[in-house]
Amino acid sequence: MSQAMDEVLAELAVLEDPKVREANAKRGDDHGVNLSRLRAVAKRLKTQHSLALELWATGDTAAMLLAILICRPKDFGRDELDTMLRQSRAPKVHDWLVSYVVKKSAHAEDLRRAWMLDPDAVVASAGWALTTERVAKKPEGLDLSGLLGTIEAEMKGAPDRLQWAMNHTLAQIGIEHPVHRSRAISIGERLQVLKDYPTPPNCTSPYAPAWINEIVRRRLGSQDAVPPDGVERLP
Template structure:
């Protein structure tokens, strides 16, 4: 499929459209109706295609943008390009895939993390916090964890939904991975009660930080 055009890919995505999937997705703000397994199969067939990925992103179509994150070459994007893409990505699933599959693999990730975390746009700021959480888990050296907890304690309760979710994830991962900060992280969670009543399916861990931390630490100790 080396000569595949954007029009051909869009036609294939349109053929995969399922109204029932769209109906479910739209309840979460995700305006697409493509089965993600089939989308990934299409990406596997296309392989890495950076220019096609750029063109698909440029269509603004949610399914096309999801596909673009799977077939692009993350390290090929300039910092300014990624910044613009995150500001355009208002569909939650597109935003998540862009941050997780593209930005986290970029050589510009740390610069963008620092720039985005304090951005006045809460969706952009949530991307910054997602990158911070990634560092808390994988490369905490040099991070001011106490300073992060100070910000979370002050701002988590009143943060807009997506930013709140990202900051809460950071709070939980600090508590899970850093025993010296665990008591404070749990205490912040207990006082603020953010996501305490979040509906959690059976066999899933609650996103309420004190419960999340306790469960993951239990698993670490058991393993």
């Protein structure tokens, strides 16, 4: 273990806050470091890929999150990323790895296709997260109708994290692609997934029909506007 590694781990230990750990535990994350403070550490360290590899290898959630922030995403091979994802069982590590590392990799599309078919629901959820990204930014070549069919058939009974990721894809298709909007809303209304999810005031519900209609309304700039495909919003 390098001296730099020792110093960083000692700093993370000082930043450990029992109240933060307790709050994170409710979301399935096992670390007690405030993320703003963690980002401040990463900003000071800047990119240090070798140190990132050492931090990742500890298996400690806070250290793995810091590793994601200071690594060099393009330096990871396809198999390395696959292994890292399977090691990412804490939700925040999983989400950050996909968002901050895999999405920047040349292997993202290959991994997206493979992960979507993986029998491990957590791994599959990463494939759906990458699919959501493509739906929004690079939909060319995607079978959007086929994706809606899969969502309609499988989302209701999917494990929580996979269900959440599929629901995000459903909402994104409805938001970004007017030709599929009414079908996306209809699927959401029929499946009722996340309809009763507790949503704070002034936040958008993750229930796909409400989510789709709210974002479309904002983009149109009028509460009275009708989406381009003629589908009325939910009240």
